[in-house]
Amino acid sequence: MGIEVYLLILLVFLIVGALVxxxxxxxxSSVISLGAVGFGLSIAFLFLRxxxxxxxxxxxxxxxxIFLIRATIGRDVIxxxxxxxxxxxxxxxxxSAGLFVFAYHAFGSMKAFGSxxxxxxxxxxxxxYLAEGLGQTGSANIVTAILLDYRAxxxxxxxxxxxxxxxxxxxxxxxxxxxxxxxxx
Amino acid sequence: MKGMTVIVKTVTRWVKVFIFLYGIYxxxxxxxxxxxxxxxxxxxxxxxxxLTLAYGKDFASRRLSSQTAHRLDSAAAMLFLAIALFGLGxxxxxxxxxxxxxxxxxxxxxxxSGTIPISNIAIGLKVAASLFxxxxxxxxxxxxLAADGKRKFVQEEEEE
Amino acid sequence: MVYALCxxxxxxxxxxxxxxxxxxxxxxxLTIMEYAVNLFLVLLGYRSDGVAPIVDRTSSPLEFLARSVxxxxxxxxxxxxxxxxxxxxxxxxxxxxxxxxxxxxxIAEIRRLKG
Numbered sequence: 001m002g003i004e005v006y007l008l009i010l011l012v013f014l015i016v017g018a019l020v021x022x023x024x025x026x027x028x029s030s031v032i033s034l035g036a037v038g039f040g041l042s043i044a045f046l047f048l049r050x051x052x053x054x055x056x057x058x059x060x061x062x063x064x065x066i067f068l069i070r071a072t073i074g075r076d077v078i079x080x081x082x083x084x085x086x087x088x089x090x091x092x093x094x095x096s097a098g099l100f101v102f103a104y105h106a107f108g109s110m111k112a113f114g115s116x117x118x119x120x121x122x123x124x125x126x127x128x129y130l131a132e133g134l135g136q137t138g139s140a141n142i143v144t145a146i147l148l149d150y151r152a153x154x155x156x157x158x159x160x161x162x163x164x165x166x167x168x169x170x171x172x173x174x175x176x177x178x179x180x181x182x183x184x185x
Numbered sequence: 186m187k188g189m190t191v192i193v194k195t196v197t198r199w200v201k202v203f204i205f206l207y208g209i210y211x212x213x214x215x216x217x218x219x220x221x222x223x224x225x226x227x228x229x230x231x232x233x234x235x236l237t238l239a240y241g242k243d244f245a246s247r248r249l250s251s252q253t254a255h256r257l258d259s260a261a262a263m264l265f266l267a268i269a270l271f272g273l274g275x276x277x278x279x280x281x282x283x284x285x286x287x288x289x290x291x292x293x294x295x296x297x298s299g300t301i302p303i304s305n306i307a308i309g310l311k312v313a314a315s316l317f318x319x320x321x322x323x324x325x326x327x328x329x330l331a332a333d334g335k336r337k338f339v340q341e342e343e344e345e
Numbered sequence: 346m347v348y349a350l351c352x353x354x355x356x357x358x359x360x361x362x363x364x365x366x367x368x369x370x371x372x373x374x375l376t377i378m379e380y381a382v383n384l385f386l387v388l389l390g391y392r393s394d395g396v397a398p399i400v401d402r403t404s405s406p407l408e409f410l411a412r413s414v415x416x417x418x419x420x421x422x423x424x425x426x427x428x429x430x431x432x433x434x435x436x437x438x439x440x441x442x443x444x445x446x447x448x449x450x451x452i453a454e455i456r457r458l459k460g
Contacts, residue, residue: 003393004347011350018354018377022361027369034373041380048387049397049414051219055211056423059227060430063316064376066234071323071437072369072444088364096356107348114393116415126417130410134400138285138298139216142398142413146420147221148304152280155304156269158424159262159311165431166258166315169438173322218399223427293402312427319434323441 003047004113010047014040028073035065052143188241197239204232212309216298222305226312233317242324251321254314261311268300268307347388355381367450368443372436379429383422390415 014037021033038061045054111117118126129146139145147155188194212225237245272281285299296302358381361374391414398416400409440450447455 007347008350011347011354014380015350015354015357018357021373021377022357022365022370027367030370030373034376037377037380041384044384045387048391049395050387050419050422051397051399052221052224053387053419053422053426055219055224056221056227056426059224059231060426062231063227063234064430064433066238067320067323067434067437068369068372070320071441072450085364085366092360092363096360099352099356103349103352107352110348113347113388114391116390116392118390118415119392126415127410129416130398130413131406134292134406136285137282137301138289138292139301140293140400141216141218141221142400142416143219143419143423144216144221144301144305145298146416147423148301149280149282149298151420152269152304154424155308156265156280158428159265159308161428162312162315162431163258163262165428165435166319169319169435170322172435172438172442173325219397221423223423227430319438323438 007044007047010040010044014044028069031065031068031073034068035061038064052141188244189239193239197235201232201235204235205229208232208309208313212305213295213302215305216301217293217295222308223312225305226309227316229309229313230316230320233313234320237320237324242321246321249317251318254318254321258311258314258318261307261314265304265307265311268304272300348385351381351385351388354384366452368440368452368455369450371452372433372440375436376429376433379425383425383429386418386422386425390418 017033017037017040021030021037024030024033038057042054042057042061045051045057118124121127129142129150133142133145133150134140137145137149139149208225208228208231210225211220211228212222215221215225233245233249236248269280272283273279275281275283276286282299282301285301288299290297292298355378358374358377358379361377362371363374365371365374392412394412395414396404396409396412398413398419443455444450447458449455449458
């Protein structure tokens with residue numbers, strides 16, 4: 001039960017960081033707090049025995065922070081507008097109350113933390129990947145074997161989504177450059 | 186985009202090679218330990234982003250221009266598809282690990298597990314080129330305080 | 346209990362995405378929601394006193410099968426993290442374009458200016 005205590009403390013830290021990121025009026029502080037949440041999440045992945053995920057999460061978090069700060073803040077720090085939208089707040093409270101009721105019933109019917117489904121269902125695909133992964137694919141890292149051999153089609157889909165997102169971002173920003181040059185002529 | 190002070194430039198000159206090497210290490214040993222194509226590709230992109238931030242955009246675009254990054258990105262995606270189609274051709278299954286089935290090597294070594302290291306390299310190159318392209322085009326815009334007190338976006342230079 | 350806290354993180358992100366007027370804050374809310382979902386998926390696959398799903402030479406296959414954590418949610422979450430990066434990059438590009446056209450990040454102001 002040692003891991004669960006550490007995870008609880010870390011999750012409380014993440015929730016406090018997320019609340020700071022949401023409520024701060026200063027945009028730069030908000031983005032830095034989001035970075036703290038991301039790095040705390042990487043530590044949580046290490047506790048949960050997922051070293052592959054921790055490496056990916058840290059690298060992606062650094063790049064995301066650089067993009068956010070570089071693109072939207074620059075030299076000056078922009079404050080957020082301080083208006084509170086009362087109707088939205090009431091709606092979100094009602095929605096959260098409804099979600100909490102459903103979540104209480106849902107989490108009550110889930111298995112306890114620490115006993116995954118693969119321990120009960122012997123014919124699950126994960127058991128097959130763990131038992132035969134090294135022999136069939138030759139790779140010691142079972143997560144890489146799943147990503148690039150057993151479920152490689154999903155990795156192709158992910159490469160396509162990344163490609164489309166990057167081209168979309170380039171198309172949105174290239175239009176700006178061309179319109180500026182057109183106006184200056 | 187201007188670079189930074191001389192301290193940052195000196196440290197960058199020494200450190201960027203190690204970051205690049207670490208990214209390559211994580212990609213290549215993806216099938217032996219944690220890591221893989223995605224993590225290594227993002228780390229390689231970070232080394233080029235560090236170069237751009239410290240030295241300015243002109244210097245970095247002489248090292249790796251936008252055109253080269255576009256071509257590298259597309260070439261890596263097509264390499265990944267080519268591996269899949271070769272698998273279809275020789276194994277009968279899309280994405281089958283045809284190299285492992287034909288020439289099974291000894292486990293836990295660097296040259297093992299068939300097409301998995303090649304796929305890792307393709308994915309790593311693709312992710313690195315994509316993120317570097319996005320950073321190059323996002324770094325053109327900055328929010329500055331103009332002369333009349335309002336904030337506006339300035340574009341640092343003309344984009345080709 | 347851990348699942349409940351993860352759900353609270355998700356609701357914090359949902360609150361931010363629904364009630365804020367600054368569009369960068371909305372993007373931050375979406376990112377927090379994505380963190381919460383990724384964490385929940387990995388929490389589902391954890392085994393008490395488990396080992397990471399990487400085979401080493403010294404472990405026997407039966408012991409590895411009995412002690413390892415579930416590798417399938419981890420593979421799913423690697424894909425999800427990288428896709429989240431791409432989508433957030435596209436959202437930031439849209440924010441930049443909106444600021445460049447309307448001069449503000451405030452969505453009520455943008456709606457008023459759009460007419």
